[in-house]
Amino acid sequence: MKKFIHDFKVIKKWLPGSNHVILHLLCSEPLPPIKAGQFAEILIPDEPEVFLRRPISIHDVDTKNNTISLFVKIVGKGTYKLSELRVDDTLNLLYPLGQGFEFPEHDKILLVGGGCGVAPLLFLAHSLSQHNYHPDILIGSRNADEIHETGEYEKYGNLYLITEDGSLGEKGLVTHHSIFKTDEFKYKIVYACGPEGMLKAVNQKLKGFDTEVFVSLENTMACGIGACLSCVVKTTTGNRCVCTEGPVFNTKELAGW
Ligand SMILES: Cc1cc2nc3c(=O)[nH]c(=O)nc-3n(C[C@H](O)[C@H](O)[C@H](O)COP(=O)(O)OP(=O)(O)OC[C@H]3O[C@@H](n4cnc5c(N)ncnc54)[C@H](O)[C@@H]3O)c2cc1C
Ligand code: FES
Known part of the structure; x- marks a missing residue:
């Protein structure tokens, strides 16, 4: 897929909770096709x-x-700088990078997101709904302060929440949610985004089920x-670049998972 370097103008900025920023960016050129799960390399200004x-x-x-x-x-200087951007500022993006999510053949789909790793899930839910899928979406976080845009997710699927302190939704880690407790886990496809520990726990939980698990990795x-x-990343067929061959992988391909 062809890559572009475009300037974007910040048209809206929102600082939900204490350590997140949501930026809405207008492209100076017509947007190229972008798949859910793809990412941008952002030039941090000034x-x-x-x-x-x-x-x-x-x-x-x-x-x-x-x-x-x-x-x-x-989390650091670069992302802090992004949080300081103002409306009308310019941001330079190299994009769309990576392979993104493949669309499923099944309609029993579960999206699982944890912490800030949830970022690609909104676009995935949006894209699935454009293809007439209505996924279930489970979002987990430390506390209610870290869960945002619930109304947006609800546009595209049934939303379930869980927080470690129980301040929103069920209490516990993502894999403790009752969706995972049923004896007849109904989902054929699970897409998961979040910290690697959470992704591995989700994958472990579903071993032995007739379920394909796709994870989006955030290797440095x-x-x-x-x-x-x-x-x-080590895969069953050798080392592969997460940036060009991922970041989405079927966990069956990941060595040691
Ligand atoms: C494909 C991909 C997609 C990503 N999507 C998002 C996203 O949508 N939203 C988002 O907030 N973050 C995302 N990240 C993580 C993001 O790239 C890093 O948090 C960011 O680069 C940190 O830059 P910084 O200058 O603020 O912090 P730095 O000063 O570079 O690092 C601060 C701290 O964050 C840690 N860190 C840096 N990069 C990563 C990483 N990739 N994973 C885990 N810890 C890291 C460092 O080890 C250090 O402890 C993504 C990463 C990848 C690889
Ligand atoms: S980040 Fe350079 S090869 Fe993937």
């Missing part, structure tokens, strides 16, 4: 210490209005285009 672009998932796309959104957790990246090999 921050000489942040030399490398930062990989951030495409959170949602509005092709009619030529806009995309990003959902970012503030530098170039984002397959040149530096900093992002490789």
Whole structure:
């Protein structure tokens, strides 16, 4: 898929909770086709210490209005700088990168997101609904302060929530949710995004079920285009670059999962 470097204008910024920012960006050129699960390498403006672009998932796309959104957790200098952007500021993106999610043949689909890893799930739910799927969506987080845009997810599927402190939805880790407790787990396809520990726990939970599990990995990246090999993951067929061959993988392909 062809990659582009475009300038985007910040048209809306929202700081939900204490450590997240949601940016709505208008593209200076017509948007290229973008698949759910793909990401952008973002040039952090006016921050000489942040030399490398930062990989951030495409959170949602509005092709009619030529806009995309990003959902970012503030963890360091680069993401902090993104949280300081103002409306009308310009942001330079190299995108769309990676392979994204393949669409399923089954309609019993569960989307699972944890923490800020939830970012690609909104666009996935949106894209699935455009293909007449109505997935169930489970979002887990430490507490209610870290769960946002529930109304957006509800547009595209049935939303279930769980928090570690029980402040929203059920109480516990994602894999403790009652969706996973049933003896007859009904989903044929699970798409999961979040911290690697959570992804492994979800995969472990579903071993022995007739369910395909796809995970979106967030290995540390530098170039984002397959040149530096900093992002490789061990698979059953050898080392593969997460940035070009992922970030979405069927867990059957991941060595040691
Ligand atoms: C394909 C992909 C998609 C991503 N999508 C999103 C997204 O939509 N929203 C979002 O908020 N974040 C996303 N990330 C993670 C994001 O890229 C990092 O949080 C960001 O690069 C940190 O930059 P920084 O300068 O703020 O922090 P840094 O100063 O670079 O690092 C601060 C801390 O964050 C840790 N860190 C840096 N990168 C990662 C990473 N990839 N995974 C885990 N910990 C990391 C560092 O080890 C360090 O402890 C994604 C990562 C990848 C690889
Ligand atoms: S980030 Fe450079 S090869 Fe993947």
